[in-house]
Amino acid sequence: MSAVPTAVPTVALAGVHGFGRTYVERLTARHRAGRLRWTAAADPRLAAGEVPPGMPGDVAAHRDLADLLAHHRPDVVALATPLHTHADLAAAALRAGSDVLLEKPATTGLEEFTTLQRIAEECGRQVQVGFQSLGSDAPAHVRARIAAGRIGSVTGYAAGGCWQRPRSYFTRADWAGRRRLGDRVVADGVLTNPLAHAVATALAVADRRGADDVVSVLVDPHRVNDIETDDTTAVRVGLRDSPGLVLAGTLAASEAGEPFVVARGTGGRITLYYTLDVVVEEVPGRPPLVSRHDRTDLLDDLLEHRASGRPLLSPLAGSGAFTRVLDAIVGGPAPRPVDPVRVRAVDLPGGDRRLELPGVEEAVAAVLETHRTFTELGVDWTR
Template sequence: MTDPTADVPAVAVVGVHGHGASHVARALQAQAEGRARLTAVADPRAGEADHVPTGVARHPSLDDLLAAGVPDVVVLSTPIHTHAELATAAMEAGAAVLLEKPPTATPAELDALLATSRRTGRPCQVGFQSLGSQALDHVRERVADGRLGEVTGWAATGCWMRPRSYWQRSSWAGRRVLDGRVVADGVLTNPLAHSLATALAVAGRQETADVLAVDPDLYRVNDVEADDTSSLRVRLRESPDLLAAVTLCAGERGEPAVVVEGTAGRATLYYAVDVVVEEVPGRPPLVTRHARTELLDDLLAHLRTGAPLRSPLADTGAFTAVLDAVTRSAPPHRVEERFVERVPLPGGDEHRRLRGVEEAVALALSRRALFRELDLPWTRTP
């Protein structure tokens, strides 16, 4: 009897705990809909993954997985500093790759990975999930139609919370460098990297050459090496500047957003929920909700039809240039304890809240200024 699943792409997930569990769930959803088969996973703790169904092969590493058989798609949800090596191995073996963001820790790694993709003919989709949203297309169209007038600035913003346990989740958490390798696990380059990548995508400035200069303004409230509260200004080629203001030390979680300012109005894309709010003076706000294509589904469609990817590796040059500027900049300024409130959490955990940080983020966006340019008390050196 002919196997009805023989022509269904085989998918393997590498790194199945933490965020990797969501990739397992998406692969299983695609399997339930007949578009893929989850055939294998790889993780040093694969045996502890109760969310992986019986019958799915488990391996301790990607090398072991590939030795047992090369799937059509390898999903990589592993530490940032392992991305380049593992994605290279998967593509060299003949698999397409869905690579968690940020794609690489350095521009050199990105260039090498792009060369591997071109040479092997294997596509690499990057896990900026927000780029799968049709909300981006909507905002681009409104800008192109002149709905907002002439664009005067792009912005990326986000106020999130991350407890102490988040920074203790692994040896590389909150690190800029680990054992001589760039890790780049700061707010701008990992947890809220979507805000920056989405803003660059909306602006249509995703190539390395589109980034002319970066002015980072980095701070840390937690006992980490990387930044957890930061602003930066990106000077873009043939475009207004992009301003980012983000934090993981807010009092409560707010929806992160990309803001387009124009001479005739403003559009705010709440990219995590696919909602756009357009504000034009003299008119009521226009709120639109949009569909989203999951990036694994998009990659499977690309393999089937050749349709363009929503988040291809080739479109991450500008983001990686900004990441590189952040990781090469001076270490983040340590915020003095007197500006911090320690909030107890269940189980003995704790969240460090930077007092007034939400207002500081809003002020930075309204004035298009870096935190240090606002002369905030917690930005000063004692």
């Protein structure tokens, strides 16, 4: 079962459906180009013959990662599995001698995170966390512009977004919309899963990515949908030796828009639209400066690290601050249910339905502008 040394790294994938399909596409393209050798995949649905389109026929199929690792020793294991499985599966892959590309969030709690760090160090292996926005050159560009004094002294950081999710999103799996599933933390909330990139990217822009960089977290969670977790939340984060960060997001917007991170200063502001890799720098009296930035695929970055030792763009340690925020959200107050009379239901094709909270976009904007939570602003959707 020992891996045969080769110049072309072997890669295995756990989770080929759902978001895992993006990994299928990426691995297939690199496999065909000879940049890696995709040797095996694990997914319960593979055992039932549900093979995703495009998956090469010579990829060995297994029912789960344990079975895969009993037959293969891949150089890299990519994990695109449910959130609450990340810590255990990553630990198993590390102990088998593989480096890991782990979808975000790396873990669903700070204790798991610390344990996984220790295991990676003991095994001498690397974990790259799948915050794709951290593969962009844009956060470093923003930090450089701030350091050059382009917006004066930074007074605060903010990040958020207004998205929409239909009922089917919250019923897509038994863990969807859950804080916990049995004795496992799931953390499928608005800022810990769909808009997690806003949080991680804001912490990267502030250059505060370590677990010890977060000194306080105040959470103000709400839920529009009939779920266990939060879908509309504001969070204020105190950062070590840095201006503070405020976060606000919703999955119940009437009109979805681009999520963003903004650094405000005494002489202007810089906004990063992280899904677009676009930065807009605004200084009073000058026209806005717009720049577009390249992005490195985090799989390619991990392979390059293995070849040259170049530091990872999204290493496990760099998710420490994010995980501390996640931990505070999950361990904080239960989401407050929004009064149904304030909610508008929109019927969608195929019998699906989406709930909207009129005025939530303005409330999110107010949080990001004032650094005050919904409750502190007097916004009360419960009556």
